Amino acid sequence: MTARVLLAGATGVIGRALVPLLRARGHQVTALVREPSRAAGVELDDIVVADALDAGAVRAAVASARPEVVVHQLSALRGPAAEGLAHTARLRTEGTAHLIAAAEAAGAERIVAQSIAFATAPRGGPVLTEDAPLHLDAPDPGWALTTRAVAELERRVLGAARLTGVVLRYRNSFAVLRPSGRW
Numbered sequence: 001m002t003a004r005v006l007l008a009g010a011t012g013v014i015g016r017a018l019v020p021l022l023r024a025r026g027h028q029v030t031a032l033v034r035e036p037s038r039a040a041g042v043e044l045d046d047i048v049v050a051d052a053l054d055a056g057a058v059r060a061a062v063a064s065a066r067p068e069v070v071v072h073q074l075s076a077l078r079g080p081a082a083e084g085l086a087h088t089a090r091l092r093t094e095g096t097a098h099l100i101a102a103a104e105a106a107g108a109e110r111i112v113a114q115s116i117a118f119a120t121a122p123r124g125g126p127v128l129t130e131d132a133p134l135h136l137d138a139p140d141p142g143w144a145l146t147t148r149a150v151a152e153l154e155r156r157v158l159g160a161a162r163l164t165g166v167v168l169r170y171r172n173s174f175a176v177l178r179p180s181g182r183w
């Protein structure tokens with residue numbers, strides 16, 4: 001089955017690799033970008049423009065793309081470290097909220113978002129399940145900001161009222177979280 005996919009973060013490391021994989025499977029991929037020139041060299045079906053932190057712009061952009069599936073691959077870790085952490089935390093909290101609201105308003109069915117496998121608390125054995133808690137009480141303030149933002153992203157995506165939410169915790173391997181708690 002193929003779908004109309006809206007990919008937020010299509011110009012990033014993961015996004016650029018993901019676009020050709022989705023299109024090779026027949027999906028129609030629209031990129032949500034904040035600056036269209038950044039998508040040069042990425043073969044897309046369409047582009048819509050919005051800053052992910054601007055709720056109104058995201059809503060209008062997602063509405064025009066009419067996606068069935070929204071994929072969230074946003075982060076801002078390429079710039080100066082402190083600014084990048086704060087911006088990325090906002091993308092995971094406010095940006096996620098804007099994408100969910102826009103996706104629901106546009107009648108999308110599913111949202112797939114990116115989390116972090118190594119954001120889990122340093123507890124338990126070497127093999128963790130998708131229920132492993134995140135390191136919310138991390139002593140490093142920057143890491144605590146990150147893990148709390150990731151936790152909010154997961155909570156919002158898995159708790160979306162009118163979307164099926166899927167969270168992928170990435171590292172070298174990944175775990176899939178579903179609201180049912182099953183794989």
Ligand SMILES: NC(=O)c1ccc[n+]([C@@H]2O[C@H](COP(=O)([O-])OP(=O)(O)OC[C@H]3O[C@@H](n4cnc5c(N)ncnc54)[C@H](OP(=O)(O)O)[C@@H]3O)[C@@H](O)[C@H]2O)c1
Binds near residue numbers: 050051073077
């Ligand atoms: N790469 C990894 O090894 C890895 C590992 C674990 C988890 N992750 C997670 O995977 C996700 C994607 O990571 P990545 O490495 O692909 O990140 P990346 O290369 O930094 O790409 C981030 C994407 O987000 C976009 N973006 C940033 N701020 C935006 C804004 N305000 N409005 C709209 N778009 C904005 C960027 O657009 P511009 O091109 O305009 O900057 C870019 O397309 C993140 O959630 C990250 O934490 C990555």
